[in-house]
Amino acid sequence: MLLVVAVVSLVAQLRGSREYNFFFLLQPLALCGFGGAMLWLGLRRSGVKRQRLAKELRGQLGGALLAVGGPSIVSAFGPGSEGVAALAFLFGLLILGAGAFGAEFDQKTMGLLLSAPGSRARIYFGKLIVLSILTGLATINFLFCIASFSPHFPSIDEVVFLFVLPVVAVCTGPYLSLKTRSTLAGSVFMVAVPVALVLVGQLGISLAARMQHPEAEFSELFGRQFTKYCWIALPLYFGISAVLGWLTFRRLELREGGGPEASGTHPLAKPLDRALKLFPPQGKGRWSALIGKELRLQVVPWLLAFVYLGLSLLTLLAERLNGASNPWPIGFLEIKQSLAAVFGFLTLLFCGAACVAEERQLGTMEWQLTLPMAMSKQWRLKVGTTLVLGLVLGVAWPLILFLMSAPNGLADVNLPPGVTWGLGVMISIGLMVIGIYASTISRNTIQAACVSAGLLVGMTVVAERISNGWAQWQKGQWEDSVLLGASHDLGAPPIVLTPDQSVILGLVVCWSAILFLAWVLLWLARRNFVRGVPAGRDVMKQLGIIGAVLVLEMMTIVSMISMLDSWRIRQEMIDHPYVEPKPAKRSSEKAGFGLNEELAKRYGIPFGTNATAAKRMSTKSGVQMDEELAKRYGLIVKTNTAPPK
Amino acid sequence: MSEPVIELDGLIHRYGKNDALNGLSLEVEPGQCYGFFGRNGAGKTTAIKCLLNLLRPAGGKVRVFGMDPVHEEARIKARVAYVPDFVAFYPWMSVREVLEYQASFRPNWNKGSEEALIGRFQLDPAQPASALSKGQRTQLALIGAIAAEPDLLILDEPTSGLDPLVRREFIQTVIGAYQDAAPGRRTMFVSTHLITEFEGLIDRFTVIDRGRAVLTMGADEARGKYRRVRARFEGEAPPADEFKEAKSVRREARSIELTVNGNGDEVLAKLRRWKALDLTAESLSLEEVFLEAVR
Structure with missing residues (x-):
């Protein structure tokens, strides 16, 4: 699969309209090498060690595909795709780091692993070696990805920061996932713990500094030094985490049964249980019981919301205490925006992913479905609860915390108009619906989260490619039909929208497209909910349907935009009849002479060339030219009264 | 005649290219305790899931x-x-909360029965469900099923994971009491490998093999038809070929053991003609009938 990703990445890069550099070639080559190595290891059946290695690689495939394949495909489409590429890379690294041991709990194979003949040290360090190789290669690949379309190689700070990430995955992932007995919880804490430690450290230092120098500014005292302290503390954090990881694994005991309920994120949610005990306030009806159950099933979004609250409060405290707007040692990261983006995105993703898969993971799906309530009602309630909870925890909650941490409240935030908020909500719902669909084709939440992220990347790429390609083709179609007609032949366009109307119509079209796609995804998801996890062949068929709908939607939207644009141009031509008269264009195209600057740019013809041919052509045919062109070539503007010969 | 509680007619279900059910047919009358026997992968659970709309038959x-x-x-x-x-x-629910959750869906929930069964199985109502052993989880599920007072109780390997003491208690007391509380109305459909455990309860049964019913019969009828005949001879036992009407023949030097299906008298008469010294005939248990059916 990675080889396919490499080929797609290479093709996409070759077809992309941008300047290339050295890394443009290196990145797909690295990817091919990585994919080839995995394929070779996976295909080799002989040898116990190789089989173990192949098993480890297979177990890490989901994370590896995200961390390596995601950025490779997305970033191949050039600048502007860095955000999605970075999200895929980071998410993949988290899954890789926490999944090395967490997946053994998720798949209930930890007992099997521990009972295998061989010392625990060999098992532990074997996994660590595979993890180091995978995360290292993924990071190199990501570096090549961003370097391949960047005019400058990333700065040394950025490169160092980038290479800290795989170390975070290797050193802290095993410990946190072994402690929480879950890939999901482990990956959440992999982000939360270092951020919290940095903020707490900074708070402590600034408090101590204030006691010694009450009048001094934080930036004067520790502004520069703090980053150094962080770099000193980092190896310490990594070392302690790595040692604790090994000690935890060495002393690991399997709880009763070792089943899904003995591990995972649910034991972490005791405070949530106490809070939900109050919900609903009265009554023991089946609806309230079901809603309570659905809310409790979404343990990861709750966990994310609580962690985000904690980190936001720490950020707020640090800001207030230090008077700094960005209390964070890494200059190029804005902590508030980063937290809101990461936690908002992850909450929405996991809300959808946990919808059905969490229940499948717990093994309670069958039991739940045989309770006396129609499956369709259970489905509607499940989806409704998920969407509402996702919007509350993934949109409203980050927004509230973000606004709270802004010193001047709403005044600091350039709030977009209502329609854009609406689009934001729609995109959030779309993201959750992708998660819900992924959840119905997966057996556990982590698998669903990986599938959701993969689907998101895939759909982004398809939408981007289709819209670009179709837009180019459409542009030629619409403009030719308009521009080849003389201005006096043109009828008035059916509609000409004002810029405001265009924006509103564009948003309505986007909303409709997202809603329709969401409806298709939910329709397929409902089938899977009722019929169980579909077979691979059925999944491929469903992905085909989703792809077809997406392609049709993008083509429709682009066609509509092109048509409206051409109507606008037509109206402009009617209003300014000398701009592009038909004979002038036809003749000039034949003669290949230069048009005026604007027209030449639009048609990709070199501006101001072949003046002799222009003169000859216009003299011969007495062709009408616009005033500007005529002036440029020293011709007299005259009306073309005679029919063209 | 009353309407069957369960009616399957030519049921087909496939997982990809594999036929899980291949024209399964059976009928369960009200008030019966119906056994559903088959080897691993025979299609028992698939058939039950089709009954509950958890799977859609092809x-x-x-x-x-x-x-x-x-x-x-x-x-x-x-x-x-x-x-x-x-x-x-x-996992976040306690034993009591699990039962309350189930009760919220069941208007006929029998609280008395719930309390009695909790006591009988010695479960702690405050214990978290995540801390229950496999057997205790099965007990809790059985309490939930019995206290709901359903007209049809479907059990899929209900005694797996239960210790022998609890298993006997459950089968003889709980299940018996459940059916006796409303005789003729409460029906049970039991899929199990532990056929011997349910021997006394089963009224009628179906043996399923490769998705198809290979034997459907009343329990008493089966015991009457399927018999094991043993005979000892003074000299060498007659050759096995002589008893082609028997379902199986095991011959030793001076003795022979035959399993017969409805033609026991005929075989006995033949054995007498061979001057058998010691001749015994006994009914097979349901488990032995099952083994004969799928062999």
Whole structure:
């Protein structure tokens, strides 16, 4: 699969309209090498060690595909795709780091692993070696990805920061996932713990500094030094985490049964249980019981919301205490925006992913479905609860915390108009619906989260490619039909929208497209909910349907935009009849002479060339030219009264 | 004649290219304790899931209480309780909360029965479901199923994971009491490998093999028809070829053991002609009948 990703990445890069550099070639080559190595290891059946290695690689495939394949495909489409590429890379690294041991709990194979003949040290360090190789290669690949379309190689700070990430995955992932007995919880804490430690450290230092120098500014005292302290503390954090990881694994005991309920994120949610005990306030009806159950099933979004609250409060405290707007040692990261983006995105993703898969993971799906309530009602309630909870925890909650941490409240935030908020909500719902669909084709939440992220990347790429390609083709179609007609032949366009109307119509079209796609995804998801996890062949068929709908939607939207644009141009031509008269264009195209600057740019013809041919052509045919062109070539503007010969 | 509680007619279900059910047909009358026996992978759980609309069959007819599970699933599920082979509960709930959760869906929940069964199985109501052992989870599922007082109780390997003491207690006391409380109305459909444990309860049974019913019979009828005949001879035992009407023949030097299906008298007469010295005939247990059916 990675080889396919490499080929797609290479093709996409070759077809992309941008300047290339050295890394443009290196990145797909690295990817091919990585994919080839995995394929070779996976295909080799002989040898116990190789089989173990192949098993480890297979177990890490989901994370590896995200961390390596995601950025490779997305970033191949050039600048502007860095955000999605970075999200895929980071998410993949988290899954890789926490999944090395967490997946053994998720798949209930930890007992099997521990009972295998061989010392625990060999098992532990074997996994660590595979993890180091995978995360290292993924990071190199990501570096090549961003370097391949960047005019400058990333700065040394950025490169160092980038290479800290795989170390975070290797050193802290095993410990946190072994402690929480879950890939999901482990990956959440992999982000939360270092951020919290940095903020707490900074708070402590600034408090101590204030006691010694009450009048001094934080930036004067520790502004520069703090980053150094962080770099000193980092190896310490990594070392302690790595040692604790090994000690935890060495002393690991399997709880009763070792089943899904003995591990995972649910034991972490005791405070949530106490809070939900109050919900609903009265009554023991089946609806309230079901809603309570659905809310409790979404343990990861709750966990994310609580962690985000904690980190936001720490950020707020640090800001207030230090008077700094960005209390964070890494200059190029804005902590508030980063937290809101990461936690908002992850909450929405996991809300959808946990919808059905969490229940499948717990093994309670069958039991739940045989309770006396129609499956369709259970489905509607499940989806409704998920969407509402996702919007509350993934949109409203980050927004509230973000606004709270802004010193001047709403005044600091350039709030977009209502329609854009609406689009934001729609995109959030779309993201959750992708998660819900992924959840119905997966057996556990982590698998669903990986599938959701993969689907998101895939759909982004398809939408981007289709819209670009179709837009180019459409542009030629619409403009030719308009521009080849003389201005006096043109009828008035059916509609000409004002810029405001265009924006509103564009948003309505986007909303409709997202809603329709969401409806298709939910329709397929409902089938899977009722019929169980579909077979691979059925999944491929469903992905085909989703792809077809997406392609049709993008083509429709682009066609509509092109048509409206051409109507606008037509109206402009009617209003300014000398701009592009038909004979002038036809003749000039034949003669290949230069048009005026604007027209030449639009048609990709070199501006101001072949003046002799222009003169000859216009003299011969007495062709009408616009005033500007005529002036440029020293011709007299005259009306073309005679029919063209 | 009353309407069958369960009616399967030519049921077909496939997982990809594999036929899980290949024209399965059976009928369960009200008030019966119906055994559903088969080897691993024979299609028992698939058939049960089709009954509960957890799987959609590719062909054939499914009716529960005369209703189609696809279109009237809520009405069917209101009268059915199901204990799956793999029992799991929400880990954040305690034993009491699991039962309260189930009770919220069941208007006929029998609180007295719930309390009695909790006491009988010695479960701690405050214990978290995540701390229960496999056997205890099965017990909790059984309490939930019995206290719901359903008209049809579907049990899929209900005694797996239970210790022998609890298993006997459950089968002889709990299940017996459940049916006796409303004789003729409460029906049980039991899929199990532990046929011996349910020997005394089963009224009628179907043996399923490769998705098809290979034997459907009343328990008493089976015991009457399937018999094992043993004979000892003074000299060498007659050759096995002589008893082609028997389902199986095991011959030793001076003795012979035959399993017969409905033609026991004929075989006995033949053995007498061979001057058997010591001749005994005994009914087979349901487990032995099952083994003969799938062999």
